[in-house]
Amino acid sequence: DRDERALRDAITAGRIKPFYQPIIDLSDNRICGFEALARWEREDGIVVSPGDFIPLAEETGLILELTESLLTTACQDAMTWPGDILLSFNISPIQLQDPLLGVRILRILSAAGLPPSRLEIEITETALIQDVRTAATILGDLRTAGITIALDDFGTGYSSLAHLSNLSFDKIKIDRSFVSSFQDQERQEKIVKAIVGLGIGLDVPTTAEGIETANQLASLTGMGCTYGQGYLFGRAVPAAEAAIMLSSPH
Numbered sequence: 254d255r256d257e258r259a260l261r262d263a264i265t266a267g268r269i270k271p272f273y274q275p276i277i278d279l280s281d282n283r284i285c286g287f288e289a290l291a292r293w294e295r296e297d298g299i300v301v302s303p304g305d306f307i308p309l310a311e312e313t314g315l316i317l318e319l320t321e322s323l324l325t326t327a328c329q330d331a332m333t334w335p336g337d338i339l340l341s342f343n344i345s346p347i348q349l350q351d352p353l354l355g356v357r358i359l360r361i362l363s364a365a366g367l368p369p370s371r372l373e374i375e376i377t378e379t380a381l382i383q384d385v386r387t388a389a390t391i392l393g394d395l396r397t398a399g400i401t402i403a404l405d406d407f408g409t410g411y412s413s414l415a416h417l418s419n420l421s422f423d424k425i426k427i428d429r430s431f432v433s434s435f436q437d438q439e440r441q442e443k444i445v446k447a448i449v450g451l452g453i454g455l456d457v458p459t460t461a462e463g464i465e466t467a468n469q470l471a472s473l474t475g476m477g478c479t480y481g482q483g484y485l486f487g488r489a490v491p492a493a494e495a496a497i498m499l500s501s502p503h
């Protein structure tokens with residue numbers, strides 16, 4: 254239909270681009286990576302959020318072309334960053350049913366010249382991971398190749414702990430809904446502390462999303478959270494601005 258055609262045209266024209274949100278190492282408060290977040294810059298100047306086009310891309314199968322386009326651009330952008338800066342990239346759960354996903358990702362990395370060790374794949378834990386065995390095989394192949402696998406939006410899906418015990422993850426990203434509200438809600442803060450503790454126990458680093466205040470940052474650092482992300486450090490910005498963030502003292 255019309256929406257599908259508009260999305261297809263936008264992908265072909267390269268109007269959907271990765272923006273970059275900084276990820277901070279809480280041990281030294283320096284940028285250690287960027288999460289690529291898709292933005293559709295329409296011709297009328299309106300910027301469309303991924304929540305408004307990723308579901309359609311998934312339904313129509315356009316997610317394949319969209320991912321190829323976004324990851325290609327993101328790898329090229331990451332090649333201009335210092336070698337210790339990681340690129341985090343979101344993959345839709347349905348893509349974990351594609352046996353060729355690993356090959357596709359490695360081909361894009363190789364074409365851009367980006368070492369697999371500089372890529373982190375973020376996977377939202379959701380009930381959409383129907384075939385756990387296929388997903389486990391794909392994730393295993395990616396990890397063997399040296400790619401980091403992060404469990405995204407941790408705490409929001411009802412099967413998160415099951416995924417944590419059945420699949421291997423290198424990082425846990427704590428959903429921002431727990432972090433953003435914990436200044437006024439002691440309970441939320443206790444939940445975050447428990448998740449950070451889970452990470453410490455499993456020897457898996459944790460990233461807190463949605464850090465907006467200095468108090469939240471101090472509390473998370475005190476808990477032993479490894480990485481942080483949120484408006485306190487910066488929103489997702491175009492590639493040129495991300496490069497400036499890296500070259501200016503922070």
Ligand code: G
Nearest residue numbers: 289290291302303304307323343344345377
């Ligand atoms: O940038 P924003 O907070 O609106 O992103 C909302 C969600 O959209 C993110 O949490 C992420 O899960 C998803 N998302 C953003 N970019 C991409 C992308 O390139 N591919 C996929 N599959 N999901 C993305």
Ligand code: G
Nearest residue numbers: 343405406429462463464465482483484485
């Ligand atoms: O991959 P994921 O769905 O977690 O993407 C993170 C989303 O959260 C993005 O859409 C981004 O714009 C949003 N976000 C990032 N930092 C903050 C923050 O500090 N506060 C709020 N409210 N949203 C944030």
Ligand code: MN
Nearest residue numbers: 288343375405
């Ligand atoms: Mn994410």
Ligand code: NA
Nearest residue numbers: 405406428462
């Ligand atoms: Na998230």
